[in-house]
Amino acid sequence: MCLGIPGRITAIVDEQAMLAEVDVSGVRRQVDVLCVAEPGKPLAELVGTWVLVHVGFAMSRIDEAEAQETLRLLASMDELAGELDTMRNSARA
Amino acid sequence: MQFVKEFRNPHLAEALLAQINLVAERIGRTRKRPVTVMEVCGGHTHTIFRYGLDRRLPANIEFAHGPGCPVCVLPKGRIEDAIAIAHKPGVILTTFGDAMRVPGGSGSLLQARAAGADVRMVYSPLDALALARANPERQVVFFALGFETTAPSTALTVLRAGAEKISNFSILCQHITIIPTLRALLEQPDFAVDGFIGPGHVSMVIGTEPYAFIAQEFKRPLVVAGFEPLDILQSLLMVLLQIEAGDARVENQYARVVAAQGNRAAMAAIARVYEVREACEWRGLGQIAGSGLQLRAEWSRFDAEKRFAVLPHHLADQEQCRCGDVLTGRIKPPQCQAFGRACSPDHPSGALMVSSEGACAAYYEYHGVGEAA
Ligand code: SF4
Numbered sequence: 184m185c186l187g188i189p190g191r192i193t194a195i196v197d198e199q200a201m202l203a204e205v206d207v208s209g210v211r212r213q214v215d216v217l218c219v220a221e222p223g224k225p226l227a228e229l230v231g232t233w234v235l236v237h238v239g240f241a242m243s244r245i246d247e248a249e250a251q252e253t254l255r256l257l258a259s260m261d262e263l264a265g266e267l268d269t270m271r272n273s274a275r276a
Numbered sequence: 277m278q279f280v281k282e283f284r285n286p287h288l289a290e291a292l293l294a295q296i297n298l299v300a301e302r303i304g305r306t307r308k309r310p311v312t313v314m315e316v317c318g319g320h321t322h323t324i325f326r327y328g329l330d331r332r333l334p335a336n337i338e339f340a341h342g343p344g345c346p347v348c349v350l351p352k353g354r355i356e357d358a359i360a361i362a363h364k365p366g367v368i369l370t371t372f373g374d375a376m377r378v379p380g381g382s383g384s385l386l387q388a389r390a391a392g393a394d395v396r397m398v399y400s401p402l403d404a405l406a407l408a409r410a411n412p413e414r415q416v417v418f419f420a421l422g423f424e425t426t427a428p429s430t431a432l433t434v435l436r437a438g439a440e441k442i443s444n445f446s447i448l449c450q451h452i453t454i455i456p457t458l459r460a461l462l463e464q465p466d467f468a469v470d471g472f473i474g475p476g477h478v479s480m481v482i483g484t485e486p487y488a489f490i491a492q493e494f495k496r497p498l499v500v501a502g503f504e505p506l507d508i509l510q511s512l513l514m515v516l517l518q519i520e521a522g523d524a525r526v527e528n529q530y531a532r533v534v535a536a537q538g539n540r541a542a543m544a545a546i547a548r549v550y551e552v553r554e555a556c557e558w559r560g561l562g563q564i565a566g567s568g569l570q571l572r573a574e575w576s577r578f579d580a581e582k583r584f585a586v587l588p589h590h591l592a593d594q595e596q597c598r599c600g601d602v603l604t605g606r607i608k609p610p611q612c613q614a615f616g617r618a619c620s621p622d623h624p625s626g627a628l629m630v631s632s633e634g635a636c637a638a639y640y641e642y643h644g645v646g647e648a649a
Binding site for chain 1: 277278279280282283287288291292294295319322372399400401402403422425426428429432477480481503506510529531532533534535539541542545
């Protein structure tokens with residue numbers, strides 16, 4: 184029940200009511216975007232943004248740069264492990 | 277980027293497991309007792325079992341499955357309250373799917389529906405509000421449950437109902453908060469958990485600051501984690517590295533979704549609509565002071581408890597049920613006498629067996645009955 188799913192905002196449905204349409208892996212659904220809207224800015228700016236959708240509400244914007252950073256860290260750790268392996272093997276040889 | 281499959285990469289999972297093994301081995305050189313890391317959130321429990329992460333851990337590292345599944349900690353008496361309301365004439369009672377199967381004293385909401393009550397499953401509280409708009413002659417009640425993740429959604433729905441002056445909508449509020457509960461756990465003298473994997477989606481609402489006391493006062497590390505397997509393994513590694521270094525800090529592995537300050541709009545909605553409920557009962561854990569939310573007086577016209585004048589039911593947990601010991605990490609599910617016998621996903625007697633986020637149901641589904649802990 185606490186699982187949120189990433190989705191991309193595809194259109195604004197009702198600016199006044201703060202409702203937008205979100206595409207969640209091919210499924211379209213209306214969500215409330217009040218929690219991710221920037222006060223004073225038109226909702227249209229949200230179109231194309233990735234958000235975390237939870238029980239009909241967009242609860243957080245997903246930060247792509249942070250996601251890349253996490254993956255970069257994991258990849259570099261993997262490289263280091265690979266290098267250590269090579270070192271170990273060559274030491275044995 | 278889809279933000280899902282990238283975090284399920286099996287190759288990177290193996291690399292993380294290799295690192296976890298290295299750190300565990302180093303920790304094991306100086307420490308006899310295994311390291312227990314509690315994943316607070318039921319969503320994490322589900323990922324751990326679904327991907328078999330618990331089976332891949334080194335011998336001296338263990339997961340304890342925490343209390344962060346709102347369905348699992350729903351007290352029986354509260355289900356009875358919901359059933360009593362559902363049976364009132366003209367009522368449509370709505371709630372999330374998971375809540376419908378939780379056994380109360382006289383059965384579940386699903387059974388109440390079979391007995392003639394109009395009980396309906398909704399995906400969102402907004403769907404319940406839409407039902408109220410579409411059925412002005414009926415009373416639509418939303419049985420609201422969940423932690424800080426879901427509390428803003430209910431609050432925003434109440435605010436919307438207020439703005440639209442909808443008079444046939446109300447909520448039965450069973451929202452609970454995780455911070456007082458973590459404190460209550462940590463204050464138990466035999467609480468043997470060394471570090472925490474923190475709830476990602478609660479944190480996207482409340483931010484990371486509220487956990488500071490866990491590090492400062494109780495000297496345990498906590499890493500806020502995402503819900504994919506790589507997220508959990510990376511967070512576990514971060515917790516272990518802190519333990520190895522003798523550190524206790526709050527870290528955030530899930531920065532792509534969780535901002536340190538949380539979500540201001542969501543917190544504002546919570547503050548506007550709710551106040552702290554004095555006494556709040558948890559299934560398996562008993563009363564935890566200050567851990568529940570109720571509607572503020574100014575929103576009492578949307579409070580189903582007041583509208584239907586239900587007297588809260590209180591029902592003790594069954595004696596053979598050891599849900600509380602599982603929730604606090606004292607035992608693993610199969611050590612409960614009822615596990616797989618009196619209690620199974622088809623006939624749950626404890627709430628941890630109901631939801632796929634419950635430790636017992638996850639254990640049953642992915643490990644089977646025969647396996648000892
Ligand atoms: S097996 Fe059933 S009764 Fe026992 S702890 Fe798990 S949910 Fe509770």
